[in-house]
Amino acid sequence: MEEFDRRAESLSENFTRILAENLANLIPTDYVMVFPWVDLTDFDYQLTLEIRQFQLYTPYPVVLVAYRQVLGKAPTDIMENHRSEIKTAVNATDYNSTVSAMSQSVVVLSKEIADSVNALEGKP
Numbered sequence: 447m448e449e450f451d452r453r454a455e456s457l458s459e460n461f462t463r464i465l466a467e468n469l470a471n472l473i474p475t476d477y478v479m480v481f482p483w484v485d486l487t488d489f490d491y492q493l494t495l496e497i498r499q500f501q502l503y504t505p506y507p508v509v510l511v512a513y514r515q516v517l518g519k520a521p522t523d524i525m526e527n528h529r530s531e532i533k534t535a536v537n538a539t540d541y542n543s544t545v546s547a548m549s550q551s552v553v554v555l556s557k558e559i560a561d562s563v564n565a566l567e568g569k570p
Contacts, residue, residue: 457500461497461500461552462480463480464549464552464556465495465552465555465556465559466478466479466480468552468553468556468557468560469556469559469560469563472556472557472560472564473560473563473564474564474567475490489519490518490519491516491517491518491525491563491566492516492517492518492521493514493515493516493517493559493563494514494515494517495512495513495514495559496512496513496514497510497511497512498511498512498513499511500548500551502536502544502547502548506533507533507534507535507536507547508533508534508536508544508547508548508550508551509531509532509533510530510531510532510533510534510548510551510552510554510555511529511530511531511532512529512530512532512555513527513528513529513530514526514527514528514530514559514562515527515528516528516562516563516566525566526562526566528558528562530555530558532551532554532555534547534548534550534551534554535547
C-alpha cells in the first residue's frame with residue numbers, strides 16, 4: 447500500500463470501465479455494454495475476460511495476462527479463444543510511471559480485442 451498514492455475507484459471497476467470505453471472507440475458499434483445488462487439486450491458478440499495477472503515485477507515490466515473468449519449470439523457459439531500476455535516497460539520506479547505502464551497495457555489489450563472483433567466482422 448502506498449501511503450500517499452490512492453485510486454479514486456477500485457482497480458477492477460476502473461479496468462472494466464476503461465476497457466469498455468476503449469472498445470467503444472475502437473469497434474464500429476453504437477454501444478458496448480458491461481455485464482450485468484438487461485435481459486432483453488440484443489448483442490452481436492459477448493466477450494468473457496479473465497485477468498489472471500496484472501502487476502509490476504520490479505525491475506521487470508508490468509505484466510498483464512488475460513484469457514478471453516468471444517461468443518456469438520448463443521453462449522455455445524464460440525468465435526474465439528485467446529490468451530494475451532502483455533509486457534509493458536516501466537520508465538521509472540515512481541508510482542506515476544507504474545500507473546502509466548499499467549494504463550498502456552490496458553490500451554494494448556483493448557486494441558487486441560478490437561482487432562479480433564473487427565476481423566470477425568470483416569472490418570479493418
